[in-house]
Every structure is written in C-alpha cells, then in structure tokens.
Amino acid sequence: MTPSPVRVSNRFLIVASGLLLACDPAPSTQPPPSDATTSRSDGLYSATGVITWTSRGGVVPMCWTTSGALLQKERVRRLLRDTWERYANVQFTEFIDCPNPLTEPQFNLSYVRARLDIDAANPNRNGDGSADEGMHALSNWANGGFSWGIVVGENTPSGRFDYLTVHEFGHTLGFHHEQDRDDDPLRLPDGTACQSGAPASGPKYTVLDRDSIMNYCNYTNNSSGRLSRLDILGAQSVYGPSAWYQGMKSRLLPLVDMNADGRPDAVYLRDKQGQLSFHVNSSLSQNGAAWITNTTGGVGALGWLTGHANADAKEDILQLWNNSGTVEVIVWNASGNNYQHVSSFPLQGSLQAFKYLAVDVNADGRTDIAELAPVNTNQLQIKVHGATANNFYQTVSTTPMSTGMGAVEWLTGDVNADGKTDIFQVWNDNGAVGILVYKANAAGTAYEHAYVNGAGIQGAVAASRFFAIDLDQDGRTDIVQARDVGGQLELRVHKNVGGTQFTTTWSGIMPAGAGALDWLVGDTNLDGVPDLIQLWANEGYLDVLLWRWNGSAFVSAYATTNLFGAPTAALAFHAADVTGDGRADIIQIEDDSQGSARVRFFIYDGGTNTFNRASAIPQLGPL
Numbered sequence: 001m002t003p004s005p006v007r008v009s010n011r012f013l014i015v016a017s018g019l020l021l022a023c024d025p026a027p028s029t030q031p032p033p034s035d036a037t038t039s040r041s042d043g044l045y046s047a048t049g050v051i052t053w054t055s056r057g058g059v060v061p062m063c064w065t066t067s068g069a070l071l072q073k074e075r076v077r078r079l080l081r082d083t084w085e086r087y088a089n090v091q092f093t094e095f096i097d098c099p100n101p102l103t104e105p106q107f108n109l110s111y112v113r114a115r116l117d118i119d120a121a122n123p124n125r126n127g128d129g130s131a132d133e134g135m136h137a138l139s140n141w142a143n144g145g146f147s148w149g150i151v152v153g154e155n156t157p158s159g160r161f162d163y164l165t166v167h168e169f170g171h172t173l174g175f176h177h178e179q180d181r182d183d184d185p186l187r188l189p190d191g192t193a194c195q196s197g198a199p200a201s202g203p204k205y206t207v208l209d210r211d212s213i214m215n216y217c218n219y220t221n222n223s224s225g226r227l228s229r230l231d232i233l234g235a236q237s238v239y240g241p242s243a244w245y246q247g248m249k250s251r252l253l254p255l256v257d258m259n260a261d262g263r264p265d266a267v268y269l270r271d272k273q274g275q276l277s278f279h280v281n282s283s284l285s286q287n288g289a290a291w292i293t294n295t296t297g298g299v300g301a302l303g304w305l306t307g308h309a310n311a312d313a314k315e316d317i318l319q320l321w322n323n324s325g326t327v328e329v330i331v332w333n334a335s336g337n338n339y340q341h342v343s344s345f346p347l348q349g350s351l352q353a354f355k356y357l358a359v360d361v362n363a364d365g366r367t368d369i370a371e372l373a374p375v376n377t378n379q380l381q382i383k384v385h386g387a388t389a390n391n392f393y394q395t396v397s398t399t400p401m402s403t404g405m406g407a408v409e410w411l412t413g414d415v416n417a418d419g420k421t422d423i424f425q426v427w428n429d430n431g432a433v434g435i436l437v438y439k440a441n442a443a444g445t446a447y448e449h450a451y452v453n454g455a456g457i458q459g460a461v462a463a464s465r466f467f468a469i470d471l472d473q474d475g476r477t478d479i480v481q482a483r484d485v486g487g488q489l490e491l492r493v494h495k496n497v498g499g500t501q502f503t504t505t506w507s508g509i510m511p512a513g514a515g516a517l518d519w520l521v522g523d524t525n526l527d528g529v530p531d532l533i534q535l536w537a538n539e540g541y542l543d544v545l546l547w548r549w550n551g552s553a554f555v556s557a558y559a560t561t562n563l564f565g566a567p568t569a570a571l572a573f574h575a576a577d578v579t580g581d582g583r584a585d586i587i588q589i590e591d592d593s594q595g596s597a598r599v600r601f602f603i604y605d606g607g608t609n610t611f612n613r614a615s616a617i618p619q620l621g622p623l
Contacts, residue, residue, distance in 0.1 A: 044175045044214065044234025047202040050134040052174035058090035058239045060137075060172060063098035063111040065146050069118055072152070072161070076116065079165045082595045083213075083227050084173060086623070088235035089242050092169070112137040112172060115149040125153030129164045134174035148172055162225030162593070163213070170214050173235065176202060178215035209234075211540030211567070219540050219565060226593040228540065229517070229569040247271055248571065248623070251299070255574045255587065256306050256315035258282060258334035264576035266290075266589065266599055267317070267339075268620045271299040276319075278332075278339050279621040284587070284599055285578050285614075290621040293338045302327065303356040307367025309333065309342070310390035318369065320349070320356055327351060329369065331391050347385050348395035349373075354405065357412055359421035361386065362444025369393070370423060370447065372405070380405045382423070382438060382447045397446035403436055408461055413468040413477025415439055415450055416499035423447060424479065426466045433461045435479060435494065435502050456503025459483070459492050465519050469530050471495075471549050480554075482532065484514035491532070491547065491554045506553055512545055517568055522575035522584025524548075524557070524604050531557070533575055533586065542566040544586065544602075544611050562612045563602055571597060578614075579603055586611060589620065596622050 046052065053060055064073065073095070080092050095114075099107040112132075119125045129150035131137065139147040148171075150164045211218050211228040220226065227235075236245075251269035258265045259282055266284060270277040276299045281290045298321070305318040314334035321328055327349025331342040350373035357370040366387035375381035380403050386396040403425070411424040420440035427434040435457060437450035463484035471478045471493065479494040479502065492507040512534070520533040524546060532554070534545040546557040566588065574587040578601050586602040597620035602611045 044170075044209070044212065044231055044238075045178070045181055045202050046174045046238075047133065047176040047180075050174045050176070050202065051136070052134050052238055053090065054239060056135075058088070060090065060092045061111050062092050062095045062114055062148075064095060064115070065098045065113050066115040066117060067097070069116050072116055072118070075161065076165050078595065079162055079225050080169060082591075082593060083166050083225060084169060084235060085242065086591070087227065087232045087242055087245050088173075088238070089240040090173060090235070109138050111139075112148055113139050113146045115146040117149070117151040119151055119153050123154040125151070125156060127152040127156045127160050127164050129168040131168040131171035133171045133176060137172050157223065159220075159223040159225070163220070163222045166225040166227070167213050167222075170231075174238070175214050175234070178209055178212045179217055209540070219567075224593065226567070226591075227569065228567070229537070232569065244271075244623075247299075250301065250304055252572050252589065253304060253306055253317065255576050256317075256334070258314055258339075259336045260313040262577075263580060264574070264578060264587065266587070266618070266620060268589075268597055268623075269299065269304065269317075270622065274299060279597075280338055281599065281618045281620055282337055284601060284618050285616060287616045287618060289619050291337050292621050295341065297330070297341060302351075302353065305356055305358040305367070305369065307358040308365060309367060309387055309393075311365040316367075318358075318367070320369070322351060325351070327353075327371075329385065329393050331393070333391065342391045345393040347393065348398070349383060349385065350381070353383075355410060357410065357423060359384075359412060359423070359440075361420060361440045361447070363419040364444075366390075368421075370421075372410070374405055375400050378404055380425075384446055386445070399446050399448065401438065401449060403449070408464065409466040411466060411468040411477075411479070413470075414475060415452065415477060415496060417475030420444060422450070422477070424468060424477070426461075426479065428461050431460055431462065433457050433459050433464075433481065433494065450499075452499075453501035456501060457494055458504040459507065463514070465516075467519070467521055467532065469521060469549075471529060472551075473528055480532065482514070482516075482519060482534075485509065487513055487515075489514040489534075493549075493554075508553060510547065510554070511556060517542070517570070518573045520573060520575035520584075520586065522577075524559075524583050525606060526582050531584070533584070535573055535586070537568045540568065542568050542588070557609065559604075560608075560610045561602075562610055564613045566600060566602070566613060581606075591623065596620065 084090055098113050132147040137147040209230040212231050253267045255264035265282040268279040276295045276297045278293045279290045302320040306315050309316040309331045316334050317332040319330040327347045328344045330344045332339040333342050353371045353373040355372040358367050359370045361368045361384055368387050369385040371383040373381050380401040382399050384397045385393050407425050407427050409426040412421050415422040415437050423438040425436040435454050437452045438447040439450040441448050465482045467480045468477045469480050476496040476499055478496045481492040483490045489510040489512050493505050494502045495505040515536055517535040521530045523530050529549050532547040536543050542563055544561050546559040547554045548557045571589045575584045578585045583604045585604050588600045592598050599618045601614050603614055604611050
C-alpha cells in the first residue's frame with residue numbers, strides 16, 4: 001500500500017523566493033577546524049518597556065513642527081516608502097503641520113512631532129538626529145517640542161541624510177541601537193564599543209546584526225539608508241510583511257532567455273496601480289536600463305510560470321488567473337526584448353490548487369502546466385493543462401492520486417530517462433525522508449503514480465533542502481539533500497536506481513556550517529554535473545561555498561570570493577551563465593533603496609576558482 005505523506009505544507013506557487021532572509025550559522029570557507037561551525041552575524045530588537053505600533057495596525061501619524069525644507073521633507077517621505085513601508089506592514093501618515101497646542105488642545109498625544117532643521121551656519125555639518133522609541137513618540141505637548149528630529153547642513157551628503165532619516169524612524173517604530181544589545185560580543189570591556197551605551201535588554205527579533213541600520217558600526221559607515229537583510233526580517237517579525245512584499249515574491253520571475261541567445265535575461269512584473277507592467281533587461285553583462293512596457297492587463301494571478309508556449313526557443317510567461325470563478329491562463333509571448341499578449345484560455349482548473357509546475361508531459365518541447373490541488377479532503381489531484389498547439393492551452397487530464405498533499409519540497413525531473421517531465425514529492429515520513437514520484441504516462445497526457453521503491457532511503461527530513469540533480473549523467477534524476485545537523489552541514493545523495501527505486505548511497509558531514517541565505521544549482525567546472533552553491537552571510541557580507549560531486553562524494557571546491565563587500569539583502573538569487581563560457585555565475589537582484597531594482601552579478605573564473613564581482617550594474621526599473 002502506498003504511504004500517505006504527512007501534511008506539512010499547503011502553499012501556493014512562489015516562482016521566485018523573494019527577499020532571502022536566514023538566521024542560520026555562517027559557514028566556514030576553510031578546511032575543517034576543531035569546531036567546523038562559526039558564529040552567527042544576523043538583527044533588530046526593542047529595549048525593555050518599549051511599545052510598538054502593532055495595536056494601531058502599524059499606522060504612525062506624523063506632523064511637522066518646523067516649516068520650510070520642503071525638498072528635504074519630500075525626501076524623507078520617499079525614503080520611508082522605499083524602506084520600512086516597502087517591506088513591513090507599517091504606514092507613516094499625514095505629515096501635516098503640527099496643530100497649535102493652545103488653540104487645538106484636542107490633538108494632544110495624536111501625532112509623532114517631527115522637526116527637520118537646516119544648519120545654515122554650518123553647511124558642511126555631517127548631521128545628527130534623535131527620536132523617541134515606539135509609541136512613546138506620541139508626545140505630550142507639555143513634554144517639549146518634538147519626538148523625532150534631524151539636523152543637517154546644506155552640503156550634508158545624501159547618503160548620510162538617508163541614514164539619519166531611516167535610522168531615526170527605526171527608533172520611532174520601536175527599535176533600539178544594535179550595538180547596545182546585551183548579547184553584543186563586540187562590546188569593549190568599558191562598554192564603549194561603537195559609542196554604545198549601557199547594555200540594554202529587551203525582546204530580540206533576530207540575533208545581533210552588524211549590518212543593521214540601527215547599528216553605529218554597520219558596514220556602510222552610517223552613510224546609506226539601505227535596510228539590512230535582518231532589518232527587514234526583524235521589522236516583518238513585529239509588524240508583518242507589507243502587501244507589496246507579498247506580491248513581489250510571485251512577480252519576480254526566474255531568469256529567462258527571451259531572445260534565444262543562450263544568455264539569461266531578467267524580468268520583473270510590476271504592479272502599477274493594479275495593472276501589469278513588464279520590466280525586462282536582456283543585457284545583464286553590461287550597464288543599461290530595462291525595457292518597460294505598460295499593459296492594460298491586470299496583475300492578479302493564481303500563479304506565474306515561465307516556459308515555451310510555442311517551441312520557438314524564446315521563454316514565454318504564463319499567467320494563471322481567476323476569471324469570475326474560472327481558471328484561465330494568459331500567454332505572454334517573448335518578442336525579443338519584451339512580451340506580447342496572445343490570448344486567455346479557459347481551463348478546467350481548481351481554485352483550490354496550491355501549486356503550479358511548468359512541465360513537458362509529452363516531450364514535444366512545449367511547456368505544459370501541472371496543477372496540484374486537493375480532492376477528497378486530503379488527497380492529491382494532478383491536472384494537466386496541455387500546450388496542444390502553438391500558444392494554445394486546454395485541460396487534457398485530471399488524475400486523483402492515492403497519496404496526501406503534504407510535501408517538504410516539490411521537484412521536477414526525469415525519473416526514467418524518457419525525456420518527459422516527472423514530479424517528485426519529498427515528504428515527511430514520520431521524521432524520515434520520503435520520496436514519491438508521479439511520472440508522465442506513455443501517451444504523454446497525464447500523470448500516474450510511479451510506485452518507486454523508497455525502502456533504501458535513509459536520514460531525517462528536518463531542517464533540510466532538496467535538489468533534483470542527475471549526478472551520474474544517466475538521464476535519470478537523483479535527489480540531493482542538504483541538512484542542518486547541530487549547526488553543521490550534512491549532504492546526502494538519494495540515488496535513482498534504474499527509475500524504479502531510490503536508495504541513499506552517500507552522506508557526509510561537510511567542513512562548514514549549515515546556514516545559507518540561499519542554495520543555487522549550476523555547473524561551474526564544465527563537467528556536466530551541476531554543483532551546489534551555498535550563499536551565506538559572512539559578517540554581513542555575501543560569501544559563497546561551492547560543493548562538487550566527484551563521482552563518489554561531495555567535496556568542497558574551496559572556491560574563493562572577490563565580491564567587494566556585496567550586501568546580503570536581495571530580492572532573489574539565481575545561478576546562470578552570464579558571460580557565455582558555459583560556467584554558472586551568481587546573479588543577485590536587489591533593491592537599490594531608492595525605489596528601484598537592479599542586478600548585480602558575480603562571475604565565476606574557472607582558472608582561479610574565484611567568484612568576482614562584475615562592475616556592471618544593469619537596471620530593472622521602479623519596484
């Protein structure tokens with residue numbers, strides 16, 4: 001009897017992982033020391049007694065106590081939109097002139113009173129600021145003139161102005177100085193590290209963050225308004241993620257090849273007041289702006305997929321949406337440097353679907369859609385919406401399975417080397433790894449249970465990531481597991497034996513910690529076998545570990561990095577060949593903290609075994 005997976009998760013499709021936030025131990029890039037794990041550098045916290053704005057739904061009413069400085073005040077508003085408001089469910093409202101306390105006493109305790117002063121006598125002043133923390137910033141008129149304020153000179157650098165604004169409003173949201181934390185290992189014996197005050201206890205939303213906007217010792221030297229990866233995580237842990245952030249995660253697509261030149265292109269689907277806007281950059285190896293096309297189509301979607309709707313080698317975009325209770329798919333064809341609307345096709349889909357996968361069920365080179373949905377309460381059903389002709393889609397099969405829906409990970413690959421896409425369900429089998437496979441049937445129209453024998457699978461499933469890789473190049477997909485074992489990284493290989501069984505053939509504790517910002521898969525040494533690329537936070541900076549399969553085991557490639565202090569905050573990471581040498585490079589899509597997205601990439605040099613940060617920074621346009 002086929003086991004029924006424990007229901008672990010029931011998630012909608014997220015095509016890109018969105019902003020990558022992790023609080024795991026940082027790996028070591030060196031051979032195994034006596035303790036192969038290293039310390040964490042991850043960070044926001046509040047001082048004891050501070051009340052955040054959660055009882056008010058994250059709404060912070062503001063008023064100005066000072067007149068003038070209109071350009072600077074508008075910059076303050078933009079900075080808030082592009083930082084705290086962009087990622088967390090908070091909203092700074094009003095920014096009116098403060099009511100007169102004598103004539104309008106009813107407004108006492110109604111606003112955070114802010115002042116912004118330009119020091120005309122000291123035009124080169126570097127600037128400083130202060131702010132009350134949390135809801136204490138709702139100042140009583142009798143307590144003084146303001147509860148948030150900065151003073152700058154006419155020539156204060158813009159980065160310093162940005163830092164002061166975002167930092168002080170971090171206090172307004174309830175966050176304290178990171179360097180004052182009582183768990184700061186960098187504090188000097190006399191307590192003065194980074195101008196720190198007395199050690200302060202309080203609720204900690206992440207562990208210590210050297211890169212935080214709230215840390216005087218951050219790596220920007222207090223000259224940037226950029227939130228760190230853990231500033232975002234901490235703010236979201238208190239206030240929840242913003243609506244923009246939740247939508248962005250599905251609209252930031254995987255890299256595509258939209259012009260069939262063999263190079264990756266970046267696409268961002270922007271929500272422009274409810275309408276869909278395509279932001280495309282097809283020249284990632286050089287500086288340049290994105291192609292932007294505004295459409296009249298809506299941005300709402302049940303899921304987004306990329307693939308080949310018409311087998312022309314250009315990657316198209318599929319938008320699954322709810323048309324008044326009917327699931328439909330809109331085909332957007334790649335036209336070389338942008339996307340064109342083809343049509344919307346009604347499907348016999350389920351609005352309860354929890355995942356969509358891009359597959360080729362019949363090996364015809366066109367992308368079909370596998371829809372995973374519940375049937376009979378907790379059982380899995382797989383529908384196939386087939387690309388039956390160029391750009392035309394219709395539902396060709398509905399197959400109830402005798403298995404549950406729960407999965408630790410859903411993967412696609414080829415279980416039996418027939419060239420058709422199969423579906424792998426990695427599940428929690430009472431704490432152990434379980435693997436179920438659904439293979440494309442002989443007619444190429446539906447999925448059926450492959451009944452693969454998993455009796456030889458060994459190892460726990462907790463704290464793991466799984467990857468579909470053909471390790472021995474036999475055309476059959478193997479499963480690789482990366483697991484956190486007490487802070488250290490363990491890798492396991494679950495070998496596909498003849499397409500009929502999976503068995504664990506190798507495992508090893510690696511000379512590194514298990515922490516990862518993200519895991520990527522790509523071939524860096526041209527041996528035809530993809531490597532595992534572990535991205536991690538090295539004291540606030542991006543770093544890389546490279547793991548290679550040598551035919552019998554995974555080993556460290558001991559790759560070095562020359563990333564020039566690349567930040568770890570990212571909207572997404574990808575692995576792809578940017579330069580055309582066949583080797584996988586690393587692509588980082590990031591928020592520029594000025595309201596737009598941009599692309600950084602790190603080129604792998606096979607001669608020196610080094611990832612090097614490229615000088616070009618192609619743009620993706622407004623977020």
